[in-house]
Amino acid sequence: MDTRINALNHFFSHKDSFLDQLISFVSIPSISTAPENKGDVLRAAEFLVSKMNSIGIKNVKLHPTPGHPIVYGEYLEAGDSQPTILVYGHYDVQPVDPTELWHNDPFSPTVIEDSLFARGSSDMKGQVFACLAAIETILNTDKFPVNLKFIFEGEEEIGSPNLKPFLETHKDLLRSDVALNVDTGMSGKNTPTITYGLRGLSYFEIRVYGPSKDLHSGIYGGVVHNPAQVLIDLISKMHDSEGRVTLPGFYDEVKELSAQERSEFARLNIADEHYQDQTGVPGLWGETGYTPTERIGARPTLEVNGFLSGFTGKGSKTVIPAKAMAKISTRLVPNQKPEKIYHQLVEFMRTHAPETVKWEVEEISTGSPSLSDINLPATRALVTALKEVWGVDPVYKREGGSVPVVADMQEILGIDSVLSGFGLPDDNVHSPNEKLDLPTWYKGIEALIHFFYNVKNA
């Protein structure tokens, strides 16, 4: 028997201290997309550097990038016979608007009953800190059972523009056996989850330009093609009547679900009402011919993430707007190539945009979809750990979200990722009132302690 019992006891008696430290971490408004928060993003990186140094991680270093820095560190004292686990995470967070819908300041963390409310508490500062808490606990009571490397980025929420180049140029430094990525969460409070499939992403901004300035809609209504109307007509054409995306070639490389996969999806057995309860919508919608779980986990989608044109204040202003802008993103599934979507979108615009306006498409970010091997030794080590803590077998799931680093690590470093995490579906990630369920978080740390012991000799 290993000495994990000492570590677990140490953890149980230090829970409050870990929560206090997490609260400090989530107090930092590290919104990576906001130029005005650049200093805060750096502070969050420095928080990690300081924490990692304090618990005995070696060679901790901030690697600058053209954007926000990447934090590296390592602990290699378990020796060559033991596997090296590359712990991945991100310390940046989503924007917080609309702020008026938060019941506390998003960066003044507030504990209400079992929940910690703060931007980043679930996605994913809480998850990053769970890893560090488990590691600190073991290091305080024992020799660490395996080797560790760390890569914490500050640009995940803006599409990780500088991560791939970093992986390319640091292949040796990052050489590992497997990555641990706890950014994917659980299907429910009592349902520990291993994620083995993730969607990719291509995110665009489309801008349509009409008249050189806003015009009086009385004087010019009837001769000028309204750019808002043009962009509306274009976006409306991007789906057909069956909810399928009409970009040319969009489905060409989509890997159709096998009968076996469809029966696995059916086993997850999530009722429409579950999604309605989670979201508050009066009814579901989506591509004809697939179940909701299939549509999220295994089918690509196209969403309008934002649209702005003309006068949007209170009251009335009778203008024909000079321009219109939409943020459009696609979620991609194996084997779609994100870099092809841009060309499909541009071809769509060339075919359908009228000559009465000018337009441009900017690609803002891309990330590849991925499928992981569910029989990796490290995955089995985590499955055992999750079962130990929750008392049930975890479920295996393909998820709708995007963690493009998984595909990037497969391609560049040649390693697979073990994907799990301790966020819950109702954590309001990317939304107002993001929260972390603290009992689940504590269980997660416990499970990670088990994992690091289980993965020894794996």
Add this chain to the structure above:
Amino acid sequence: MDTRINALNHFFSHKDSFLDQLISFVSIPSISTAPENKGDVLRAAEFLVSKMNSIGIKNVKLHPTPGHPIVYGEYLEAGDSQPTILVYGHYDVQPVDPTELWHNDPFSPTVIEDSLFARGSSDMKGQVFACLAAIETILNTDKFPVNLKFIFEGEEEIGSPNLKPFLETHKDLLRSDVALNVDTGMSGKNTPTITYGLRGLSYFEIRVYGPSKDLHSGIYGGVVHNPAQVLIDLISKMHDSEGRVTLPGFYDEVKELSAQERSEFARLNIADEHYQDQTGVPGLWGETGYTPTERIGARPTLEVNGFLSGFTGKGSKTVIPAKAMAKISTRLVPNQKPEKIYHQLVEFMRTHAPETVKWEVEEISTGSPSLSDINLPATRALVTALKEVWGVDPVYKREGGSVPVVADMQEILGIDSVLSGFGLPDDNVHSPNEKLDLPTWYKGIEALIHFFYNVKNA
């Protein structure tokens, strides 16, 4: 010969003083739609009260309304044998956004060469002040040739919600022979213009509600009907492929153009290039089967004045928005009834909106279309005056803009309006860098002096 020569000479020697006073007037940010400018709107009204008192107008009074006040005044010393002219105008202005496109502060009036740049300089403080300057000039040198009443409102740019009730309850006070309304402008710098047809307006805000909060587009993309997409699809259906509006019954009461009217429109002979030069668009657009001038002057339209949903800042945020909002307005022609359009729009939404969202339609403002008699004595008096100053016959025009007070005065007070004005097509009304062409404005004041003499005994 009347003594108008004295008045004209007096005017020529006081031009600079009138410009200085206009600059004070347009410095007041009387944006009627902005609650924060409520005090400024009142200041603009008080400016008029003070000016009217100083030049000898009697019974000048601010009539409070639930919104911004109406300024009344009268000068009735020409006696019962002379006609009474009801001078209409508005002292409120449009909002100024996008402010970054202005080359000067919109309320720090700036004269560059022949132009006065300021919000409201053309629409229509400059026009209101032209009337007062002409009247002041005559009163300084002569007994006034006709009787005058004044009604200046502060809510024209928000659809005059309190004007109709005021007309209803002050029919006796406002009893007049004809209204003078110089809010309609000129077709070109050397083309004085009488407007005899105006479009009406119905302005709406449509709101579509989907999930109870913004959602992560990875986690829910594929099951939730995106409210931005829903509103986009709905608005896209509001026009058919021939540019016709598809609201049910929209064209039922549209008075089709007679062959004679079409030949009059053809005489205006405005080339497509003219509209392209004015607006900077690469090509024109509109309802099939009508010329551009017909489409603006005699055909109804539907425009998207604004659209807002989701994340519209820099960078990316992968949300499914909780809601989407559009400002939609229709320009109406005789004999459409603005109050019917709301019901048509609601019926359209009931027919086409999916069950996956909730929605609501708010009617923000309405105004009736109108056609005026071009053979009124007062119109003939103005035609002569314009010809005197510009040396050419004015053109008669049906305009695309809306001045609903014209129809309201026809209906409630039983009087027609003489419609003209001294704004130019390139004045950027409702746009950044609104300006007034000063040589044209001075000519306009001169023409109004002639008009008041010409209309005597008419």
